[in-house]
Amino acid sequence: MTGEYVPGLEGVPATRSNISFVDGKAGVLEYRGIPIDQLAESSTFLETSFLLIFAHLPIKEELLNYEAEVLSHRRIKYRIRDMIKSFPESGRPMVALQCCIAALGMYYPVNEGTIKEEHTYESTIRLMAKLPTMVATFHQMRLGNDPLTPRDDLGHSANFLYMLTGKEPDPRIARIFEVCLMLHAEHTVNASTFSALVTGSTLADPYTVITSAAGTLSGPLHGGANEEVMAMLREIGTIERVRPYIEDRLSRKQKIMGIGHRVYKVKDPRAIILQNLAVELFDKFGHSRLYDIAVEVERVCEELIGSKGLYPNVDFYSGLVYDKLGIPPDLYTPVFAIARVAGWLAHWHEQLADNRIFRPTQVYTGKHDVEYTPVSLRSYA
Amino acid sequence: MTGEYVPGLEGVPATRSNISFVDGKAGVLEYRGIPIDQLAESSTFLETSFLLIFAHLPIKEELLNYEAEVLSHRRIKYRIRDMIKSFPESGRPMVALQCCIAALGMYYPVNEGTIKEEHTYESTIRLMAKLPTMVATFHQMRLGNDPLTPRDDLGHSANFLYMLTGKEPDPRIARIFEVCLMLHAEHTVNASTFSALVTGSTLADPYTVITSAAGTLSGPLHGGANEEVMAMLREIGTIERVRPYIEDRLSRKQKIMGIGHRVYKVKDPRAIILQNLAVELFDKFGHSRLYDIAVEVERVCEELIGSKGLYPNVDFYSGLVYDKLGIPPDLYTPVFAIARVAGWLAHWHEQLADNRIFRPTQVYTGKHDVEYTPVSLRSYA
Numbered sequence: 092m093t094g095e096y097v098p099g100l101e102g103v104p105a106t107r108s109n110i111s112f113v114d115g116k117a118g119v120l121e122y123r124g125i126p127i128d129q130l131a132e133s134s135t136f137l138e139t140s141f142l143l144i145f146a147h148l149p150i151k152e153e154l155l156n157y158e159a160e161v162l163s164h165r166r167i168k169y170r171i172r173d174m175i176k177s178f179p180e181s182g183r184p185m186v187a188l189q190c191c192i193a194a195l196g197m198y199y200p201v202n203e204g205t206i207k208e209e210h211t212y213e214s215t216i217r218l219m220a221k222l223p224t225m226v227a228t229f230h231q232m233r234l235g236n237d238p239l240t241p242r243d244d245l246g247h248s249a250n251f252l253y254m255l256t257g258k259e260p261d262p263r264i265a266r267i268f269e270v271c272l273m274l275h276a277e278h279t280v281n282a283s284t285f286s287a288l289v290t291g292s293t294l295a296d297p298y299t300v301i302t303s304a305a306g307t308l309s310g311p312l313h314g315g316a317n318e319e320v321m322a323m324l325r326e327i328g329t330i331e332r333v334r335p336y337i338e339d340r341l342s343r344k345q346k347i348m349g350i351g352h353r354v355y356k357v358k359d360p361r362a363i364i365l366q367n368l369a370v371e372l373f374d375k376f377g378h379s380r381l382y383d384i385a386v387e388v389e390r391v392c393e394e395l396i397g398s399k400g401l402y403p404n405v406d407f408y409s410g411l412v413y414d415k416l417g418i419p420p421d422l423y424t425p426v427f428a429i430a431r432v433a434g435w436l437a438h439w440h441e442q443l444a445d446n447r448i449f450r451p452t453q454v455y456t457g458k459h460d461v462e463y464t465p466v467s468l469r470s471y472a
Numbered sequence: 473m474t475g476e477y478v479p480g481l482e483g484v485p486a487t488r489s490n491i492s493f494v495d496g497k498a499g500v501l502e503y504r505g506i507p508i509d510q511l512a513e514s515s516t517f518l519e520t521s522f523l524l525i526f527a528h529l530p531i532k533e534e535l536l537n538y539e540a541e542v543l544s545h546r547r548i549k550y551r552i553r554d555m556i557k558s559f560p561e562s563g564r565p566m567v568a569l570q571c572c573i574a575a576l577g578m579y580y581p582v583n584e585g586t587i588k589e590e591h592t593y594e595s596t597i598r599l600m601a602k603l604p605t606m607v608a609t610f611h612q613m614r615l616g617n618d619p620l621t622p623r624d625d626l627g628h629s630a631n632f633l634y635m636l637t638g639k640e641p642d643p644r645i646a647r648i649f650e651v652c653l654m655l656h657a658e659h660t661v662n663a664s665t666f667s668a669l670v671t672g673s674t675l676a677d678p679y680t681v682i683t684s685a686a687g688t689l690s691g692p693l694h695g696g697a698n699e700e701v702m703a704m705l706r707e708i709g710t711i712e713r714v715r716p717y718i719e720d721r722l723s724r725k726q727k728i729m730g731i732g733h734r735v736y737k738v739k740d741p742r743a744i745i746l747q748n749l750a751v752e753l754f755d756k757f758g759h760s761r762l763y764d765i766a767v768e769v770e771r772v773c774e775e776l777i778g779s780k781g782l783y784p785n786v787d788f789y790s791g792l793v794y795d796k797l798g799i800p801p802d803l804y805t806p807v808f809a810i811a812r813v814a815g816w817l818a819h820w821h822e823q824l825a826d827n828r829i830f831r832p833t834q835v836y837t838g839k840h841d842v843e844y845t846p847v848s849l850r851s852y853a
Contacts, residue, residue, distance in 0.1 A: 280831075
């Protein structure tokens, strides 16, 4: 064995990577070395995804080509729609998404035992393009509507919001959503990304790799925190009840949803950007009681526990933004997946470039040489 | 960071476990301390799965109850059948299986954020019971047949073979298949089991966990070796061509499919059991040219590379057995999954009992403080 057993492999290096970097003490997040705030200010989600996946900012021809390819692959096969029709309306959208992603592997088979370059490029385009359509299609169908066909005159974010809600969004709304996707596109080796590496290391097909990552994201300890923030804000209900609620939680040593982060000891740089977006959104498109409550939660938390390095994280404001955009809470994690698929694909490409199957070992704590006894001779110990 | 970076985490302990143990030098495999050959001799697949999952051999009442529960959950919902109808006939069965497993999570939702004991038991029963039905249903449907309803008068293995082939198997055939399932039920922390731990550590629902594991198994570096053994035996074609084939491969430093194992340096104990089963099968139910070729491959390999610790592994004979049982090659990995689901579930239970989300770290090899340049200013470096 190499080294001691560390639960959750916390701090154990599992890969070499040059995709993203986090400095939790300085509040820095970089994609391929570029600070996240510069990207949020000036880039687009598709450009950022290209940067993450192909390791450089695209020159003009590359960008136009990539955007055109993604646009032309937005549609999903009618048999995938048939599959979605067979899903129960009450099914969790995140599970529906997993099924749809996995099913792609039946339509776009990868040559036996080889993941060649054309497969990685084509499957990357398909996954970037089709996840938003899958999420919107399931959502429309569970409401009893026909799914909407992607609109080629709309960009990636605007088209998703259109397919999801049936309405063409205000361009400022689409831009805010676009920035949300960029902020969620990548964050080093968390559990979902790690599971993409593990699954990818057996040379499983790309759709299987992303299914595995999406499945891991679906766990409540990983995705889903922004849903819980919104539930908390609704539970609190009024500004006056914020302080007693926070004090009560703290006195019982319970955590405040959306406050604090495993890595960031200052305010999450993504939370700063998101808060600015939220201010802009609520200023321009109407106020929200929940937003006022959130601002008060942040104020009280900064006063009471800010000195402990517990500040709002990316999940604290993203739910508010999604809520204002008309996205239902159970789609927050699917929206996360639509963004993070860029990071998963980037890590999958990196894994394939220097692949070794994951095969850690175990500390065996069990018995040896136990004898099999026939059932007639067994009794409770 | 804790420790140095080890590619594939080889030899790095990722969990404490008392489920199975392998001694590759002595050729020992134990499930909960019981040597695999005792189980293969006297146990059944369902009893062995109970042993793996619930950590003891069941007393009579437990066993009868467990068998009855699994039997009563063999059927799959008609909407799952509808879903399978939407799959393309040419789709890989392993992908179809992943979709079906994931879809279960839409029908049997787990309470938000909690995996309680009743969920782990119920979902364990469902997964043990329904995987064989899913595999057989997809296979019948891709042939254009109606799927067969599980037969309550048949045991786990006999029922699967019946659903798959439409014929009730000879009890000796069913027993041989049963032993194959037992031999494949568990094998410490390989890649698929590890991905079950990673996905499970976010408290994702059990169907998602097993989807992730099955997906990881689908990669050609993990499952699928027995398919390749059969392809090799067909390629060789005659006994006379065995020696030149092997010598040619060895001279080009290529490996011989099904010979040698990462862990076992003597003959894989499962291969010994499987070879005996194969001998029995071909003696009783008719000879096979491929089997004769396999015997010659083993003889030549033992002569030429046996001294290097390269002996037949479990995959070397399993394909021959499955072939004789009428199972098509692209179902070998789904059959592996039907067996290994027991081990995955056992490890998932163990993970939940002492859970910590997997969050390893990365060795960052990239740049810092790169400036975002607008697309108009970019050019190839």
